[in-house]
Amino acid sequence: MKILILLINLLILPNILLEQAQANTMQGLQTSFAPIVQKVAPAVANISTQKVVQRQMSPFANDPFFQMFFGNTVPGITQDKVERSLGSGVIVRPDGLFITNYHVVQGADKVTVSLADKREFEAVMIDGDQQLDLAIMQLDTRGEKLPYASFGDSDKLQVGDIVLAIGNPFGVGQSVSMGIVSALGRSNVTGSDMGDFIQTDAAINPGNSGGALVNAQGEIIGINSAIFTRSGGSNGIGFAIPANAVRTITESVISTGEVQRGWFGASGQNITQLLANKLDLKTPEGVLINEIANNSPAANAGLKVGDILLAFNNVDIANVKALKSRVATTPLGEMVPIKVSRTGKTISLKVKLVSPPKRSNKDRLTLEGQHPLNGYVVEQLSPALAQELGRPFNAQGVVVIKAARSAVRMQPGDIIEQINKHKINTIQDVKAALKDIRNNGWNFVYSRGNRVYRMVIR
Numbered sequence: 001m002k003i004l005i006l007l008i009n010l011l012i013l014p015n016i017l018l019e020q021a022q023a024n025t026m027q028g029l030q031t032s033f034a035p036i037v038q039k040v041a042p043a044v045a046n047i048s049t050q051k052v053v054q055r056q057m058s059p060f061a062n063d064p065f066f067q068m069f070f071g072n073t074v075p076g077i078t079q080d081k082v083e084r085s086l087g088s089g090v091i092v093r094p095d096g097l098f099i100t101n102y103h104v105v106q107g108a109d110k111v112t113v114s115l116a117d118k119r120e121f122e123a124v125m126i127d128g129d130q131q132l133d134l135a136i137m138q139l140d141t142r143g144e145k146l147p148y149a150s151f152g153d154s155d156k157l158q159v160g161d162i163v164l165a166i167g168n169p170f171g172v173g174q175s176v177s178m179g180i181v182s183a184l185g186r187s188n189v190t191g192s193d194m195g196d197f198i199q200t201d202a203a204i205n206p207g208n209s210g211g212a213l214v215n216a217q218g219e220i221i222g223i224n225s226a227i228f229t230r231s232g233g234s235n236g237i238g239f240a241i242p243a244n245a246v247r248t249i250t251e252s253v254i255s256t257g258e259v260q261r262g263w264f265g266a267s268g269q270n271i272t273q274l275l276a277n278k279l280d281l282k283t284p285e286g287v288l289i290n291e292i293a294n295n296s297p298a299a300n301a302g303l304k305v306g307d308i309l310l311a312f313n314n315v316d317i318a319n320v321k322a323l324k325s326r327v328a329t330t331p332l333g334e335m336v337p338i339k340v341s342r343t344g345k346t347i348s349l350k351v352k353l354v355s356p357p358k359r360s361n362k363d364r365l366t367l368e369g370q371h372p373l374n375g376y377v378v379e380q381l382s383p384a385l386a387q388e389l390g391r392p393f394n395a396q397g398v399v400v401i402k403a404a405r406s407a408v409r410m411q412p413g414d415i416i417e418q419i420n421k422h423k424i425n426t427i428q429d430v431k432a433a434l435k436d437i438r439n440n441g442w443n444f445v446y447s448r449g450n451r452v453y454r455m456v457i458r
Helices: 002-028 034-043 064-070 243-256 273-278 297-301 320-328 383-389 427-435
Strands: 044-056 078-091 097-100 110-114 120-129 134-139 162-167 175-186 197-200 212-214 220-227 238-242 266-270 287-292 308-312 335-342 345-352 364-366 377-380 398-402 415-419 442-448 451-457
Touching (some): 034 044, 034 162, 120 243, 134 243, 162 220, 238 243, 287 297, 297 345, 308 320, 364 427, 398 427, 415 427
Antiparallel strands (some): 044 078, 044 110, 097 134, 110 120, 162 175, 175 197, 197 238, 377 398
């Protein structure tokens, strides 16, 4: 009998423990987010911007006949018109350091920030990061200490985490919506190369842009930036810039006065399923490194062409855009870990990012003389210029920066490959070739994109 009772207890006990655990879990869930809202909401402000534009007042402005001759600039009377827009932003320091979206304040002549307690302050731009859609501003607090919100660690976010979106939707005033993190590492959101946006189903509408996305601890884990919509309102798909990226860009602006991005000096391609099969990879994730700039941080770290970059600064890298995003928002000068797969083995390396290479006026020359390129401005191809043109880091050549009227018909961005029989790698090669005047004319070879052109002038 005792044995039977013991067996019954053993069968029932797990169910009792499970029910108790579920009850404790339900009791642990928050039934109200009011304390979090009360903590963060005072730091979330409404933005009102003003921009003066000139409007045509001519009675012929919309006449097709006049537009055929004058386009959209039909002569006539113009009148100044004030355009207004609304948005949101977050105070991140008691001295009035203010974060919002770049597109909210772009081109504004006046930015007025209204706090939840109805106080108003003028804001001035410190710097903006159009690529990430961030604007770092300073409120004229006149010495007042303002409520502010603190950043959380957005790298700790998980899909399913509860989040709150606080902002000024449709200009109706401060509002709060709740949802969860729907996805992480989203790309193709704002048209930039960044690929690390937070996706949430918390209701985000026009006017929420620049507002705070907050976690259950009352920390900023994102700045609301964009929505996916067919109607103009929330369809349950909103995107936020991760807090870690915002914090890095903000700190670089405060310390240096400008947005500073790190330079890695390596590029690659996404791992497709076909490529993963050829490389014996379990999943098609990571970046296959196919180019490394000489003397770059990637080269100094020991990265090699053919390596598969799996993680950067302890965060898994899914594709090229995710890598660009991590590089662009990693502080300069810090030694960060990277993980690569090399010939089937996982290797840990460390890299220290530096400022991107800059173009120098010493590499530029205005061509003068009795030759078809008189008046052209050319520049030695450098890693910085190569990166702007989408060329290989270590490419050599001379690029046309400014074209002049000429029978050659070269355009800015073209690369001079050959003049007569002189192969062109440097500006000195160009100068030497142009001095070699020939009676039978000029022969130019230049490339534009993936095409090569030849021009013969007699």
